[in-house]
Amino acid sequence: MYQRxxxxxxxxxxxxxxxxxxxxxxxxxxxxxxxxxxxxxxxESSQQAQQQILTWTANDSITEYASAxxxxxAGAATLVFENSTATGNTTGMPHTLTFDTxxxxxxxxxxxxxxxxxxxxxxGRYEVDxxxxxxxxxxxxxxxxxxxxAGVLTVTDGGGEDTTAPSVAGEVTGEQDADGNYVGTATVxxxxxxxxxxVASVEYQLDGGxxxxxxxxxxxxxxxxxxxxxxxxxxAGNVSQTGSVTFTVVEQAPEDTTPPTVTGELxxxQDADGNYxxxATVTVRAQDTQSGIASVEYEVDDTxxxxxxxxxxxxxxxxxxxxxxxxxxAGNVSxxxxxxxxxVEPPEGDTTPPHVMAEVTGEQNPDGHxxxxxxxxxxxxxAESGVDGIEYALDGGEFAAYSGPVVVSAxxxxxxxxxxxxxxxNTSEPGSVTFTVVENGQEDTTPPQVSAEVTGExxxDGNYVGxxxxxxTAVDEGSGVHGVEYALDGGEFxxxxxxxxxxxxxxxxxxxxxTDHAxNTSEPGSVTFTVVPGQQEDTTPPxxxxxxxxxxxxxxxxxxxxxxTLTATDEQxxVASVEYSFSEGSFRPYRVPLTIADAGVYxxxxxxxxxAGNVSxxxxxxxxxxxxxxxxxxxxxxxxVFVGAEDTGVANVDTGxxxxxxxxxxEEAEYPDHTxxxxxxxxxxxxxxxxxxxxxxxxxxxxQAAKNAEIGV
Numbered sequence: 001m002y003q004r005x006x007x008x009x010x011x012x013x014x015x016x017x018x019x020x021x022x023x024x025x026x027x028x029x030x031x032x033x034x035x036x037x038x039x040x041x042x043x044e045s046s047q048q049a050q051q052q053i054l055t056w057t058a059n060d061s062i063t064e065y066a067s068a069x070x071x072x073x074a075g076a077a078t079l080v081f082e083n084s085t086a087t088g089n090t091t092g093m094p095h096t097l098t099f100d101t102x103x104x105x106x107x108x109x110x111x112x113x114x115x116x117x118x119x120x121x122x123x124g125r126y127e128v129d130x131x132x133x134x135x136x137x138x139x140x141x142x143x144x145x146x147x148x149x150a151g152v153l154t155v156t157d158g159g160g161e162d163t164t165a166p167s168v169a170g171e172v173t174g175e176q177d178a179d180g181n182y183v184g185t186a187t188v189x190x191x192x193x194x195x196x197x198x199v200a201s202v203e204y205q206l207d208g209g210x211x212x213x214x215x216x217x218x219x220x221x222x223x224x225x226x227x228x229x230x231x232x233x234x235x236a237g238n239v240s241q242t243g244s245v246t247f248t249v250v251e252q253a254p255e256d257t258t259p260p261t262v263t264g265e266l267x268x269x270q271d272a273d274g275n276y277x278x279x280a281t282v283t284v285r286a287q288d289t290q291s292g293i294a295s296v297e298y299e300v301d302d303t304x305x306x307x308x309x310x311x312x313x314x315x316x317x318x319x320x321x322x323x324x325x326x327x328x329x330a331g332n333v334s335x336x337x338x339x340x341x342x343x344v345e346p347p348e349g350d351t352t353p354p355h356v357m358a359e360v361t362g363e364q365n366p367d368g369h370x371x372x373x374x375x376x377x378x379x380x381x382x383a384e385s386g387v388d389g390i391e392y393a394l395d396g397g398e399f400a401a402y403s404g405p406v407v408v409s410a411x412x413x414x415x416x417x418x419x420x421x422x423x424x425x426n427t428s429e430p431g432s433v434t435f436t437v438v439e440n441g442q443e444d445t446t447p448p449q450v451s452a453e454v455t456g457e458x459x460x461d462g463n464y465v466g467x468x469x470x471x472x473t474a475v476d477e478g479s480g481v482h483g484v485e486y487a488l489d490g491g492e493f494x495x496x497x498x499x500x501x502x503x504x505x506x507x508x509x510x511x512x513x514x515t516d517h518a519x520n521t522s523e524p525g526s527v528t529f530t531v532v533p534g535q536q537e538d539t540t541p542p543x544x545x546x547x548x549x550x551x552x553x554x555x556x557x558x559x560x561x562x563x564x565t566l567t568a569t570d571e572q573x574x575v576a577s578v579e580y581s582f583s584e585g586s587f588r589p590y591r592v593p594l595t596i597a598d599a600g601v602y603x604x605x606x607x608x609x610x611x612a613g614n615v616s617x618x619x620x621x622x623x624x625x626x627x628x629x630x631x632x633x634x635x636x637x638x639x640x641v642f643v644g645a646e647d648t649g650v651a652n653v654d655t656g657x658x659x660x661x662x663x664x665x666x667e668e669a670e671y672p673d674h675t676x677x678x679x680x681x682x683x684x685x686x687x688x689x690x691x692x693x694x695x696x697x698x699x700x701x702x703x704q705a706a707k708n709a710e711i712g713v
Contacts, residue, residue: 052077058095059088063148071198071235072155074134083116084124092118095146100138107135154198162236166194170230170245177250184252188245189217192232204230223251256290256330264324264339269388269425277346278425279315282339284308286326298324317343350424354382356390358418358433365438366707368679369517372440373409376433378402380420393417411437412480436480436517444478444518452512452527459532466534467503470527472496474514487511501574503611505531538572538612546606546621557624561597566590568608580606599627636662641702643667644709650698655688671712681706
């Protein structure tokens with residue numbers, strides 16, 4: 001009651017609406033002479049209970065408080081927030097003092113949210129009594145656009161002396177060349193923390209030139225090697241160990257005025273006259289040794305230049321000219337180059353590409369992983385013009401000519417892609433095999449190493465403009481990386497497949513972890529960053545592609561089922577949704593790969609929409625699914641699944657093609673060893689599980705029975 005009256009009197013006095021006599025009369029009414037002793041005693045007691053008065057002030061700025069405390073002692077405190085003409089607010093702008101009660105890592109036991117302006121009932125000054133506990137409190141202005149007005153109040157116990165020195169770190173940023181040198185300028189930012197008495201000062205020295213106060217990041221432009229040392233002192237006088245960063249600055253490269261060099265290369269099957277049979281492929285290559293290539297363009301037969309993204313195939317019969325040019329990052333455009341050629345009808349009308357097969361061999365463990373190394377052997381045949389050559393690519397690399405088995409020894413999961421071309425120039429669609437190589441003989445008990453990098457356009461404060469992209473990488477020298485996961489802003493971990501784009505404004509934290517094939521999981525790491533609004537409007541629709549996979553017959557029909565996977569990308573606002581429809585039906589949301597298991601001819605349409613509302617062109621994919629003929633003339637019709645002498649208790653049902661589960665396990669077949677039999681059972685039951693014929697628990701019982709059986713021993 002006394003505090004409220006004291007505030008009212010102060011306001012009235014400042015407004016000039018109560019004279020001095022009126023103030024004295026009111027004061028006498030509030031504190032009669034007969035109660036003066038009691039009032040004085042209460043006042044003294046209140047002052048003892050509130051040893052601390054912590055004051056925040058605000059002015060016309062929307063990026064920082066005019067003043068704010070940085071440290072306090074645990075216990076009772078009075079928080080004062082004043083946003084008035086006396087504190088420099090000349091525009092009447094309101095501000096808040098709001099304590100953060102949700103962000104992890106801070107105390108959440110003080111709930112303060114004061115709004116003040118110079119023209120409110122209290123003329124912008126407010127007080128509130130709180131009880132502070134040891135730790136850190138984050139405070140900020142909650143009004144829209146004022147989010148940079150924020151800080152941290154460090155509260156110490158007060159019961160013991162602070163003998164722990166601050167922690168201090170330095171980070172070097174700037175444009176770097178291929179050798180890691182900083183081009184033109186390197187900037188050193190120093191940060192310090194002290195969870196007890198708080199940081200009092202930070203110092204630095206450049207190349208041994210003597211310590212001086214650190215206030216802003218240090219820019220170093222002189223060419224050569226440099227060392228910046230730094231240290232911090234807390235409010236209790238503890239000084240940290242001296243840290244340092246060493247780096248090299250090189251001169252800025254001269255302005256690039258030289259255009260790129262660009263060449264075109266023709267490939268394909270030619271006849272004796274040099275004509276290309278059926279089609280010709282033009283591959284464009286550009287080089288720029290200074291600022292680098294920004295873009296490459298091409299045009300066919302003067303139809304207009306367009307972006308070059310990969311080799312250009314020209315199949316129309318007749319004479320052709322393909323022109324090309326390149327632009328570097330300094331805006332220099334090359335001379336236009338060109339190639340001319342003629343496409344003629346291939347002899348004997350061969351338009352069917354070769355058929356390619358892959359076989360992976362090597363010693364395997366019970367999990368089907370290859371011990372030490374795996375060998376991939378490729379074969380191809382073409383019934384018409386014959387096979388001209390086979391190519392392969394390892395783990396997404398460039399295709400290379402295949403001359404013998406591809407041996408892969410690096411631990412981890414690998415994919416070998418392959419294709420073949422016949423003598424009429426027909427090239428097969430790429431196929432692939434995926435397998436895992438593990439170290440031979442030694443158990444892997446070491447988790448993977450995982451790291452993350454945040455990229456994107458940044459402003460002067462280091463905030464990411466429009467969006468930030470988090471790329472996570474993991475390595476494991478033992479059994480190889482099995483999977484990577486991430487979690488955004490305290491959410492659940494989910495599988496990481498591609499860099500994570502974060503476009504929502506505000507501060508974000510991405511956590512990440514990885515698991516290897518031996519089941520070891522790394523400790524979660526994290527990166528924290530802030531996204532601010534971007535300036536550029538997104539008017540470009542997403543790019544969406546479709547991929548069909550599944551077993552195929554000689555006529556390129558899918559046997560039993562086909563899996564359709566849709567992938568969409570958008571480099572600006574990001575993909576908001578992907579949709580698909582069958583046979584001109586209504587579009588529906590796409591979330592996971594679609595498995596189509598009924599025989600027939602299908603046409604799937606698909607499209608994607610980005611977060612700016614741009615919709616891609618509708619793509620289509622047409623394919624045929626056929627039912628394979630039954631393969632089991634004499635079937636094992638026992639009621640339950642047996643593996644050797646062990647009854648698994650799983651129902652021995654027909655799998656849909658005239659064969660039972662026991663038929664598919666085929667325990668009477670010849671296997672090179674026990675591992676090969678167990679691997680076969682794993683593959684069979686994985687397909688049955690995917691088709692919904694057995695449950696995960698039933699698959700585990702069948703696989704365990706295969707491990708127990710003495711088949712292939």
